[in-house]
Amino acid sequence: MIRDLRVLKAVMIKDLKHYYRYPSGTLFLFIVPFLFTFLLSTMGSFVGGTLAKEYFYLRTGVENFFLYQILGTNIWIMAWVILEDIGTSIRNEQIKGTLEQNFLVPINKFFFLLGLSFAHTLLALLSFIVVVGSSLALVDLESLPRLFPSSLILLLGLIPLFGLGFVFSSLVIHLKEPYSFTHLINTFFSVVAGTYYPVHILPYWVQWISYSIPHTYLIDEMRKIIFSNQLVVELYGNTIILLSMGIIYMILGLRLFRFFERRARINGGLSKF
Amino acid sequence: MEDYQSFNLYKFFIEFKASFLKDFKIYIRYPSWFVSDLISTPLWFLFFLLALILFIPEPSSPTIYSIDYFFWGYVFVIFLATSLWGIGHEIRTEQLEGTIEQLFLAPVSRLTLIIGRWARTLIVDLMIIFYTLLLVKFFSNAKFNVFHPSLLLFAFVLIEVTILGLGLLFSALALKMKSYNSLTTLLFITLTIVSGVYFPPSALPYPINMVSYSLPFTYLVDLLKYSALEIKTIIEISVEIPLSFLLASLTFLLGLFSFRWTERDLRKKGQIGFH
Numbered sequence: 262m263i264r265d266l267r268v269l270k271a272v273m274i275k276d277l278k279h280y281y282r283y284p285s286g287t288l289f290l291f292i293v294p295f296l297f298t299f300l301l302s303t304m305g306s307f308v309g310g311t312l313a314k315e316y317f318y319l320r321t322g323v324e325n326f327f328l329y330q331i332l333g334t335n336i337w338i339m340a341w342v343i344l345e346d347i348g349t350s351i352r353n354e355q356i357k358g359t360l361e362q363n364f365l366v367p368i369n370k371f372f373f374l375l376g377l378s379f380a381h382t383l384l385a386l387l388s389f390i391v392v393v394g395s396s397l398a399l400v401d402l403e404s405l406p407r408l409f410p411s412s413l414i415l416l417l418g419l420i421p422l423f424g425l426g427f428v429f430s431s432l433v434i435h436l437k438e439p440y441s442f443t444h445l446i447n448t449f450f451s452v453v454a455g456t457y458y459p460v461h462i463l464p465y466w467v468q469w470i471s472y473s474i475p476h477t478y479l480i481d482e483m484r485k486i487i488f489s490n491q492l493v494v495e496l497y498g499n500t501i502i503l504l505s506m507g508i509i510y511m512i513l514g515l516r517l518f519r520f521f522e523r524r525a526r527i528n529g530g531l532s533k534f
Numbered sequence: 535m536e537d538y539q540s541f542n543l544y545k546f547f548i549e550f551k552a553s554f555l556k557d558f559k560i561y562i563r564y565p566s567w568f569v570s571d572l573i574s575t576p577l578w579f580l581f582f583l584l585a586l587i588l589f590i591p592e593p594s595s596p597t598i599y600s601i602d603y604f605f606w607g608y609v610f611v612i613f614l615a616t617s618l619w620g621i622g623h624e625i626r627t628e629q630l631e632g633t634i635e636q637l638f639l640a641p642v643s644r645l646t647l648i649i650g651r652w653a654r655t656l657i658v659d660l661m662i663i664f665y666t667l668l669l670v671k672f673f674s675n676a677k678f679n680v681f682h683p684s685l686l687l688f689a690f691v692l693i694e695v696t697i698l699g700l701g702l703l704f705s706a707l708a709l710k711m712k713s714y715n716s717l718t719t720l721l722f723i724t725l726t727i728v729s730g731v732y733f734p735p736s737a738l739p740y741p742i743n744m745v746s747y748s749l750p751f752t753y754l755v756d757l758l759k760y761s762a763l764e765i766k767t768i769i770e771i772s773v774e775i776p777l778s779f780l781l782a783s784l785t786f787l788l789g790l791f792s793f794r795w796t797e798r799d800l801r802k803k804g805q806i807g808f809h
Contacts, residue, residue, distance in 0.1 A: 457581075
């Protein structure tokens with residue numbers, strides 16, 4: 262047990278050092294949500310003209326479209342980075358030639374993956390507090406205390422996202438080319454998760470896909486807490502779904518990872534790309 | 535001994551062919567790249583359009599901004615993305631894979647290496663743009679009439695010259711910077727905002743609109759939209775055409791000189807493969 266915790270700590274510190282060495286990657290998480298929100302808000306204001314705000318309210322029930330969009334962007338970028346970083350971590354190790362060394366170490370690979378997630382959890386939480394917190398403080402100070410319950414939901418929502426990241430990571434061992442794959446899936450998730458709009462505006466069959474990924478529930482639950490002032494206990498339905506998804510995606514991710522890792526060890530595919 | 539920087543047309547074609555084929559072979563080795571581009575390009579367009587629906591009374595309501603307007607802006611975004619990732623980032627990949635020293639030791643022009651890569655990205659970009667156009671036309675009421683076809687072609691050429699210059703500039707940056715990917719994403723979004731891709735620069739608040747008016751891309755996007763949709767240009771069209779030509783040429787030269795300077799500097803410091 263202590264040995265496993267040491268592995269977790271070592272991987273987490275390694276990952277945090279990486280972020281420290283490349284600070285613009287961290288900076289990215291804090292600036293990009295504002296840039297995207299500015300782009301979308303300006304586009305929306307021009308398309309809708311002077312009545313843009315009214316139309317937006319009619320469609321979403323939210324008066325402040327800046328807050329609505331920055332919340333969506335923050336979750337979207339965070340989910341994107343998590344899926345991409347974890348999904349491509351194996352490939353990056355392959356390119357740098359460090360994968361075999363890491364896989365030769367007599368440790369449980371589950372803790373290797375979990376260590377990666379811990380570093381991301383810290384960053385995701387920090388980015389959420391800074392981006393959404395500062396926006397609330399500037400635009401709607403009354404809603405600022407709602408940051409705490411929504412942070413709790415964020416931590417819960419990160420579990421299925423990491424599970425999905427592990428699924429991506431396992432497929433990378435098999436597919437060899439992760440960047441196009443993660444880019445494609447991440448773009449698809451962005452469209453169906455309702456990042457900038459409620460999912461009910463999507464066709465009915467697309468909504469089925471929307472409700473099978475954690476992003477949708479996470480964004481929806483955050484909006485309900487922040488804009489409708491709902492309590493976490495009132496949202497128990499979504500919370501249970503997120504928790505179930507966390508368990509399902511984690512188990513699926515780890516099973517797939519072990520399966521593809523074993524196969525790659527047999528056919529020598531670990532270092533091929 | 536022949537100087538590898540000296541220009542010879544026959545040598546240029548041989549090097550261009552080799553560079554193009556090398557890049558093309560890498561591209562087809564990973565067919566998932568093409569599949570991903572083919573699916574994700576229209577998806578990004580849809581993503582932004584769906585976000586805009588919330589700002590209009592009905593999805594079918596006529597607004598001053600048509601789908602065509604956004605599409606031509608999006609075409610520029612596709613080219614811009616190519617310049618940053620398709621050309622600039624490839625240098626970074628060569629660094630990571632440890633092949634950059636071998637390439638730079640070869641007695642060939644660096645410019646040809648980059649032009650070969652650019653040619654491959656241009657072919658793929660045009661295919662994807664055409665495919666996205668067909669898809670958007672099929673699912674919407676967009677007309678895609680082009681008012682000035684020859685001017686559109688001219689605007690495309692100028693955009694490509696600028697994109698190549700920007701690609702060279704970013705190749706130089708990729709050689710210098712450790713965190714290329716994150717910084718270019720930031721720059722990509724910033725350029726999308728300030729270049730008036732999805733809205734005219736006059737829509738931006740002061741002083742951001744001043745930045746917009748000082749960028750070459752603003753006039754190129756404007757020229758592209760004018761030639762396709764005949765919308766009002768930022769400045770008189772008779773002035774905008776030569777100005778765009780001048781700005782495109784300057785961007786190309788700036789990219790070329792910055793790349794040559796960076797390479798020479800890093801050779802002295804022994805940091806070509808440093809990342």
